[in-house]
Amino acid sequence: MASAPDYDVIIVGGGPVGLMLGNLLGKKNLNTLLIEKTAAPPAESMAIGVTPPSLDLFQALGLDDVLVNRGIRVELAKVHEGRQLAGELSFQSLDNPHPYILAVPQATTINVLEENLLRYGSVTLCRKTSLIEIEQTEKMVTAKVKKTGATEFKQVTASFLVGCDGHSSVVRDLAGIKLTGEKEYPVCFLMADFADNSGLGDEAHLFFSRHGSVESFPLPKGQRRWIIQTDHLINSPDKALLIRDVQRRTGYALKGSKCFSESMFRTRRFVCQSYHSDRVALCGDAAHVMSPVGGQGMNTGFADAEFLAEALFKHFSNSEDFQALFEEYDHLRRLAFTVAATRAERGMWVGTRRGSLASVLRLFLVKVLLGPIFNKSLPAYFAMLTIPYRSLSSLDNDQH
Numbered sequence: 254m255a256s257a258p259d260y261d262v263i264i265v266g267g268g269p270v271g272l273m274l275g276n277l278l279g280k281k282n283l284n285t286l287l288i289e290k291t292a293a294p295p296a297e298s299m300a301i302g303v304t305p306p307s308l309d310l311f312q313a314l315g316l317d318d319v320l321v322n323r324g325i326r327v328e329l330a331k332v333h334e335g336r337q338l339a340g341e342l343s344f345q346s347l348d349n350p351h352p353y354i355l356a357v358p359q360a361t362t363i364n365v366l367e368e369n370l371l372r373y374g375s376v377t378l379c380r381k382t383s384l385i386e387i388e389q390t391e392k393m394v395t396a397k398v399k400k401t402g403a404t405e406f407k408q409v410t411a412s413f414l415v416g417c418d419g420h421s422s423v424v425r426d427l428a429g430i431k432l433t434g435e436k437e438y439p440v441c442f443l444m445a446d447f448a449d450n451s452g453l454g455d456e457a458h459l460f461f462s463r464h465g466s467v468e469s470f471p472l473p474k475g476q477r478r479w480i481i482q483t484d485h486l487i488n489s490p491d492k493a494l495l496i497r498d499v500q501r502r503t504g505y506a507l508k509g510s511k512c513f514s515e516s517m518f519r520t521r522r523f524v525c526q527s528y529h530s531d532r533v534a535l536c537g538d539a540a541h542v543m544s545p546v547g548g549q550g551m552n553t554g555f556a557d558a559e560f561l562a563e564a565l566f567k568h569f570s571n572s573e574d575f576q577a578l579f580e581e582y583d584h585l586r587r588l589a590f591t592v593a594a595t596r597a598e599r600g601m602w603v604g605t606r607r608g609s610l611a612s613v614l615r616l617f618l619v620k621v622l623l624g625p626i627f628n629k630s631l632p633a634y635f636a637m638l639t640i641p642y643r644s645l646s647s648l649d650n651d652q653h
């Protein structure tokens with residue numbers, strides 16, 4: 254007789270989504286191994302916008318206060334066309350316990366989730382451990398894992414294995430899951446976090462212009478993030494270019510301010526053909542990638558984790574058929590992703606059109622959208638509160 258698997262679930266990848274899933278499974282007391290190939294959480298800020306549905310999830314884990322206290326509540330966003338203020342968007346009237354977008358570095362979010370894992374005796378986190386291979390049988394998954402620097406593999410078994418290992422997911426490849434809807438957008442962005450001398454306080458500012466866009470967000474510890482659309486595709490960060498274009502497009506001078514991090518990014522979109530293959534499932538960027546414009550990728554991954562944790566719990570507690578549960582997970586989360594990714598794509602398209610005609614048309618559009626007719630519904634839209642199947646608690650409303 255085959256022996257029982259070592260774990261209920263193996264999670265591959267201790268980024269924000271894998272750690273969220275680890276916490277949710279720990280809360281449900283499922284025996285979980287989380288492996289992460291790096292030795293320590295990243296120091297970079299990376300994703301910074303945490304939306305209200307995700308904050309609700311942090312609240313369910315008892316972590317919303319600790320996260321909110323380490324971030325900045327962005328209650329107001331101002332939109333400019335050229336040097337002209339085109340409109341404002343206030344999140345204060347949102348019908349949610351968290352009427353704001355929280356600006357908090359991804360490194361902090363990871364730390365908060367990782368520290369909390371210690372509370373759960375049923376979850377083991379192994380850093381410096383990489384997944385190398387998987388093998389599936391009818392009853393379990395065997396993972397070959399390797400410690401950094403070790404020459405030998407170790408074999409661990411689980412009833413299920415979840416790939417939370419990011420956009421270049423090894424789990425996805427090993428499970429033979431292909432991508433669909435792949436798109437590379439012809440835009441490129443430079444991003445840097447500076448000491449904040451702008452006087453913009455806790456507000457987010459979006460500057461659209463005929464020369465390209467600039468986005469500016471507050472960060473904790475007296476810092477501010479600036480992101481510019483570049484004139485042409487580039488291959489490496491260029492702080493001098495960013496400083497020049499921020500000044501040219503917005504009038505804000507960053508020269509002389511301390512720069513804490515700089516990077517560049519291109520934008521693309523894809524989704525996996527299936528969110529699961531037998532006993533292997535995908536979650537977060539391993540399953541899908543969208544343009545970071547609009548700040549929805551990590552938040553979509555958090556909601557994936559919530560739905561997948563529930564599916565796994567239903568299987569272990571009620572012996573529900575896991576194939577049917579995974580099919581439903583695929584269906585609901587694919588819909589949510591499609592809506593979020595399409596919004597990100599549309600927002601990026603509108604914001605990055607160049608030239609005088611585009612600038613005039615955009616000013617008109619922004620004034621209409623942020624004017625009295627639509628202004629009431631837009632905050633919920635940008636706070637991801639109108640994404641279908643954004644959380645388990647929204648399920649009943651969305652299905653009627």
Ligand SMILES: Cc1cc2nc3c(=O)[nH]c(=O)nc-3n(C[C@H](O)[C@H](O)[C@H](O)COP(=O)(O)OP(=O)(O)OC[C@H]3O[C@@H](n4cnc5c(N)ncnc54)[C@H](O)[C@@H]3O)c2cc1C
Nearest residue numbers: 266268270290300301302384419537538548549550551552
């Ligand atoms: C510039 C930029 C800004 C963004 N801003 C936002 C934002 O404001 N809001 C938002 O919601 N999203 C934002 N995003 C998107 C967000 O960063 C991603 O959606 C998020 O990081 C996905 O998290 P994840 O845990 O799925 O994957 P990742 O963060 O990629 O984590 C994957 C983890 O898996 C580990 N791993 C990989 N392979 C293995 C292996 N074989 N074995 C063990 N471990 C492995 C990696 O080391 C890593 O820790 C932004 C993205 C970019 C590029």
